[in-house]
Structures are given as structure tokens and as C-alpha cells.
Amino acid sequence: MASRSVFLAFRRKCAESSFVSGTSRPECVGRLFSSGALSSDFLEDSQENDDLKSRIFRLRLPKRSATNVIQRWVSEGNPIGISELRQISKELRKSQRYKHALEISEWMVSHNNFELSDSDYATRIELMTKVFGIDAAERYFEGLPLNTKTSETYTALLHCYAGAKLIDKAEALFERIKDSSLSFSAVTYNEMMTMYLSVGQVEKVSLVVEELKQKKIAPDIFTYNLWISSCAASLNIDEVRWILDEMRFAPGSDEGWLRYINLSNIYVTAGHLVNSELNSLVEAEKSITQREWITYDFLIILHAGLGNKDRIDQIWKSLRTTKQKMTSRNYICILSSYLMLGHLKEVGEIIDQWKQSPTTAFDVAACGRVLNGFADIGLTEKVNSFHMLLIQKNSDPIDIQSSSTD
Template sequence: MAARSIFLSLTRNGRRDRSMLRSFSSSASRSEVIGEESSNVAEEEKGDGEDDDLKSRIFRLRLPKRSATNVLQKWVGEGHKVTICGLRDISKELRKSQRYKHALEISEWMVANEEFEISDSDYAVRIDLMSKVFGIDAAERYFQVLPPNVKTSETYTALLHSYAASKLTDKAEALYKQIKESNLSLSAITYNELMTLYMSVGQVEKVSSVVEELKRQKVAPDLFTYNLWISSCAAALKIDELRSILHEMSHDPGLHEDWVRYMNLVNIYLTSGHLVNSELNSLVESEKDIMQREWITYDFLLVLYGGLGNKDKLDQIWKSLRMTKQKMTSRNYLCIASSYLMLGHLKELGEVIDQWKQSVATDFDFSSCNRLLKAFAEVGLIEKATAFRMILTEKGCEVVDDLK
């Protein structure tokens, strides 16, 4: 979600709107939460010798069916103060840990307390959580009952993200049209959501039209925009357009140093000529005598097919690489690890980490893994970054302390 937060004034209409939203939330909870228990186990609320603060109490709820709402009410009943910033921080940590039901309960509690000024971002997060906990239909119904002044670029984008995650192309395109007609000021994130959807369903030819719309609206592309755009052109074998993108990127003042390295990899790949007048499939055959310089091509194909969601090709390319005589590099492991991570294949990701750690040719690179971890977080893929961090921790690896 974008960082913009415009606080809503608590007018009488605002109070009535919030009352309607609370009614909707309570109705959804009663009809859709199964097996909810009315109270928490005492030892989960407070452990011997443990920190006793609100965050600790909520994180000690071991099962999703335990109620974070009850913990909040008891905390306040004991005379403790609760701030909206504190609740947002706890909700963020819960989402990182994929504890969406408890995060949603905190969101509902925030809306129910009229002394809190709820921001656009709060509502956007709530839409995303509704989708994860109750499903797309519940998120849609919640969005529909939002008052007009809360239907902002952030809340629209949150619903678009839910459609994209579920690969609901028709609904996503209809909502995108509605967003454009609303004359809202958009960021690159909204366009990236639709581009991500097109890449995930194999409609790569539609990505360029989204980029064109982004430029017509004078919205600055971010690194994720460029990544999606490059992958779509490579998949469609649009070599000239790909080179044009790289030229544009080289003149972008906001370009990150790590992205320059990626650009160089792509340029080397194009210079090698493997994409020109050749089939991508021919590159994944098991070639025992592959040259080291050709491995750039394999690395880029790993990233490409990861973006296209083609796990079969990823498996095939990775198998080919491991059968060659050349020395494996940290770059090879990072490319396949990031691709499996993008697709959510955590079992395979864990196997790659094990293979890397056991490799006699290439030492395991902690710093490269941490850079990859931060890179996923920086482009907003917090859940995937969290999953990667958990796997690294399980494998006994040192990881960065926090994800921004």
C-alpha cells in the first residue's frame, strides 16, 4: 500500500458511516467465523517471566480461533492506554507472520472506537485482510459499503490487489476501468497490480498497454514496473522494445545501484544473441559443455519463467544447470531461489538453500540472501520476504533484523 494517509474528519456523517461499517463487520464475523471461542486461555495472555505488554499478549495467542479482541478489551479494562499507532504496528507484525485473522480483529477494533482517526491506509489494509480471512466476496461487500470519501486510490488498489492475487482478470479489468474514471491520483503501485496479474495469467502482451497508460497519466514507474515490463517483452521476444526499456532505465535518476547490475545482466543476455531467432526451449536442454558466459542466459531465464509462473521450466533449467561441468555461483543460487520464492514454492526454495550450503564449489553467501530478502520487502512483497526469512532461520542462517 502507498504510504499516503489522509485522516477522515469525524463529522456526524462520518460517525454514521463508521457505524454502518461496524455493523457490516460484526455481521461478517457472526456468519463467517467458525468455531470462535468467547474467551482466551489464561496462560496465553500472560506467561511466567515474559514481557507483559499488549503486543506480547496478542502474539501469545497460539491458535487463530483465539480472540485478539478479548485481549484488547481486557488490556483496556486493566487501565492501560491504547494508541492507534501502536495498534498499526501490532497489525503490521501480525501480517508479517501471516496471522491475518488476529490482524483483522485489531482492524475491526480500531474502526469500532470513534476516538481513533482512521486513515485511507487503515481501510486499505482492512480490505486486504477481509480477502485473506473471509474471501474475495467479503472484501467486495466491504468495499461497496465504504462511504465515497473512503473510496480512494489506496482502497481501490487494495481490492485490485485481491483480484490480481486470485487471478480474477475480468473483475480486475472492470475495477481498473472504474479507477480510471474516478479521476483519482494514482501511483505506480496500482498499475503494477494489473501488470502482475497479466504476467501471472500469461497475457504478457497486455503489459505494455498498461505502461503506456501509466506514462499518459505522467506517473513515474518504479523498479517493479520496469521488472514487469522487461519480463513481458522478453517473453514476447520483443528485443528492440527491451533495449529501449534498458535505455530509458539508464536515464532514470531514481535508479538503484542494484538495478544497474540487473540491467547489465540483461544487456549481456541480449548481446549473447540467444533470444534472436531461437526458441527459448532450446536453451534448457542438458548441455554438459556449456560455457561459463552462457550461464547469464540461464540465470535470466530463471527470472523470466519465475515471472511467468512456469514452474516446470524452472525445474528443467535448474536441473540442466546442475548437470553441467561449470562451477555453480552465488548468482545461480540466488536466481533460482528468488524464482521459487516468487511462485511460493517454499519446499523447493528450502531444498535450494540446502544444496547451496552443502556445495563444495560455492560458499553459502549470507549477505546475498539478506540483500534478496530486503529487495523483496522494498518492492512490497512482505509476505514472501517473511516466508524467505523463516526458511533462512530454519536453515540456521543469519538474517536481517527487520523488514521495512
């Protein structure tokens, strides 16, 4: 049945082409195949169980217009709702088909019968960044009416700046955010914290937390994860302990999260576990979402405190298989953990992986901070072993520092 409908649609195309251009049927066949009509418009017309989403997803190339598909759908007398358009746009974004998702957004904006939400405008800013670049998204945001410059649209633009590591632009927009009369959530502050961690400015993370608290905004779990990761990266153990104590009494801390917090103190106190406690930590780990991937850095440090090398191996393997780009912080956390446990072979492997990483340059200065941090807490033997390993790998931070000052 399907093959017959394909044939009939194909024959109709040939007839139309012959009538318009006067070509013979064999020439029509060749033209349809060579022009790509058979693999695009022709195939779209031949589909059964037709709906708007299917038509849009059958567009083969970004240059083809989702707007035309929607207009044709409406001209055929079919209903169309904003909820349906939002869902299609969401699925297109998941498939990284940003141009077609943006065209749906433009359709929604251009039709006054649709009442757009703050999230619709925020999504449009992110899509414009993907398709046309940050400058276009910035111009769009600045041109928005005052009533659509909301916490969501501000945060969307901040997310674009932070993702591109445009520190000056992000900081300038963040000042506008703090000076505005709008109400923001922890999500906005998390964007700044994530950016600072990604560029290695870990010392600024706690400053953002201070500003969040001055505004009486409640931190969320992601805020705490970012904050703890910044402390772990700088080996600030006292502040980690203080954060864990605060988290224990934070609103919304459920039983599972409290169990996770309690076990986290093991890293700080270097205590010992029985098997049941270890299993509890593993169970708590399962509740962490992929969006909070940064938590894995902290989990690596925690398992180092537990002396649990197998779990460290598993988490590191999992991190390396994700699409998330590795950063200096990721490498420092795993390197410090193996070093803490005395596994120098693995430390050497991490250094080699870091040097070969296409997305992250080897950070000798960060290794120097690890040396200093371990020396400060009296781990002299580990400092000496790590220093010798860095010399073997031609990555001695002391030599590099002295040569730069000569």
C-alpha cells in the same frame, strides 16, 4: 519465581472453580486440564513482563478473540495507541494470523477516538479477503464512504482480484480507477501487469505501460522489471533494448542501477565481458529486493547472454527454494537460457521439473513459442535439438496442435 507464580495462578483457578460449581479440588484439577484452561487463560495470566502484544500473541487458536484481550487491557487502566495497534497488526500479518489482525482493525474502526489513515482501510480490505473471502472485501469496499475510497483502498481491492486471478473483476475495477479523479502511482498499474504475467497474457503488459504513461505516471523499478520480463517471455529482443535505453534516463536511476542497465545490454548484443564487469553485475544483483522476485527471471536471461551457467544454476536453485509459486514464465526463462547455451541435459531436467510441479501445469504452447522465437532469430540448430527433446519427452507442440485440428 516463575514456577511459583504459575502454581499460585493455578491454585486460584481451582478455588474459583470449586466455589462456583461446588466441585472438589481433585475434580477441579481434572476439569482445568481437560478443558484446556491450563494451556490458555491460565498460562496467559501467569506471564511476567506483560504487555498487550504478548497477550495477543499468546492466543493459541484463531477462534479465540483478540478483541476480548484488548478490552481487558483497557479495563485494567492500561493506555493504548493507534501506532501500537498498527504494529501488532503488522506482526500478526507476517505470522499469517489474519483473523486476530482483522479483529484489531475492527477495534480501531469501532472507536471514534482513533483517526484512521488510508492505509488502515486498505489493510482491512486485504485482511477481509484473507479471513472471509473476496466477496466480503468487495462489499466492504463498496460500502465505504466516498472520502475513504482512495487510491490505496482501490489498489488494495485490485491487489485482491489480481492475486486471485479474477481477470474480469480486475479489469472492471481498473477501468473505474482510470476514470476516477484520484491520483494513482505505478503500484496500481504494477498489479495489473503482475496479473497478466501470472495468467500468461504477456501481450497485455505493454498496454498497461502505455496507459500508465498516458496518465503521466512515472514507472518504478518494479514496473520496468515486469515490462522486461514480459518481453523476455515473448523473446521480443528489440523492445528489451528500447526499455533499457529508457531506463537509463529515467528519474531516480542511481549509479548502481545504471551499471546494471549497461551490463544488461550484453544479453541484447551478445557481447563479451571481462572479469571486473561480471563482478559488477553480481554486485548490482545484490541490491534487488525479495519483493521484486520477478527480476530473477530477467537475471537468468542476462546471465545466459553472458554465457554464465554457474550463475544461472545458482539463481534457479534460489528461486526453487522460495515460497513463491513457480509460473510458466519462470520455466520458460530458465528453459530458454539453458537452450541458448546449448545445455540440453539441463533443458530436459527443467521439462521434467515443470511436469512434476504441483502448482504449474506443463505449457506445451509456451514451448512452441520458444521454438518459433528461436527460429525467427536464425538459431536453427537449437530449434532442431529442442524439438527432438520435446518429442522424447512426449511434449511435441506440433503434434498436439495438429491433433487438435483433426
